[in-house]
Each structure stands twice: as structure tokens, then as C-alpha cells.
Amino acid sequence: MDKGNMVPIVLFLCITLGITYVVRLLVNARLRIKMLQACSSKELVEAVVQSDSHRDQMTALRWGILTVTEAIAFGIIQAAGWTDINAGVVAALLGAFGLGSVLFFVLARRLS
Template identity: 60%
Template sequence: MDGNTLIPVVLFLSIAVSICYVVKQLVQSRLRIKMLQTCNSTELVESLVMSDARRDQLTALRWGLLSITEAIGLGLVQLMGWTYPYFSVPAILLGAFGLGSLLYFWFGRRFG
């Protein structure tokens, strides 16, 4: 694929994913507003706010760990001096992704 066809495809996919994400966020926020309007319990409101904050923290933890382990994997590939795509390059990157996921699971269990 040359650059003349790759750029429009990537642009279209980026716009489509962005629109889907915005629609998802709007639907979730509308659902929360309706639920909170019908609810009289302050305990439920507090639990919703706390669960949202916790979910956001765990999301940040997950993507932070995955980014760090992928950076280590890419650094390892660079350190080895591989410029041609050997079969071990995807193995190292997938292993780094798996290690990041396991670290996320461990940290989520430990601090969750």
C-alpha cells in the first residue's frame, strides 16, 4: 500500500473510531443522568462516583504499564540491531504486551 491510499484509509478509520467513542460517551452520560434523577439515595450516587474514579485509575494503570513494556520491547529490538523484520521481533513485542497485561492484573489485584 502506498502513501496515497494509506493516508485516507487511516483518516477514515480514525474519524469512525472517534465518532463511535463520542456516541458511546454521550449514551453513557445520558444513562447516568437518568439514573441519578430517578434515584434518591446519596449512597448510590457516591458509589457510582467512586466506581468511575476507580475505573479511570485502573485504565490509566493498564495503558501506562502496556506503554512502558512495549517501549522496553522496542528498545530491546533496537538494542539487538535488528533492522529487518525477523520472526523474533513480533515475539518480543507480543511478549512485552503480555508482560504488561500480567503486571496490570497483578497490580489491579494487589491495590484493588
């Protein structure tokens, strides 16, 4: 594939994902507003806010762990001197992602 064709394709994908993310945020915010307007229970409002906060913390933890394990995998690939994409490189990256997911699962169970 020509490198000149990659820029418009990547730009299109980034814009599409950005729009999708913004729409998702707006829909979730509108849903929360409607739900909180419908109920008058202070405890329910606090529970919703706490669950959102906990979910955001767990999401940050998950992506942090996955980013670190992928960075370690890229470091191993660089140290090994692998310059071509082959089965070993793909296996290292997938293995790092899997290891990070398992590590997150273990930590999330301990924190919950």
C-alpha cells in the first residue's frame, strides 16, 4: 500500500472514532441526567456517582497495566533485534496483552 494513501485513511479513522466517542459521551451523560431526574433518592444518586468513579479508576488501571506490558514487549522485541513482523513478534505482543489482562483481573479482584 502506498504511504500517500495511508494518511487520508488514518485521518478518516481518527475523525470517525473521535465522533463516535463524543456521541457516546453525550448519550451516557443524557442517560444519567434523565435517570437522576427521575429518582429523588439521595442514596441512589451517591451510588451512581461512586460506581462511575470506581469504573473510571478501574478503566485507568486496566489501560495503565496494558500499556506497561505492551511497552515491555516492545522493549523485548527491540532488545532481541527483531526488525521484521513475524510470528514471534506477534506472539510477544499478544502475550503481553494477555498477561496484562490477567494481571488486571487479579488486581481488580483484590481491590474490589
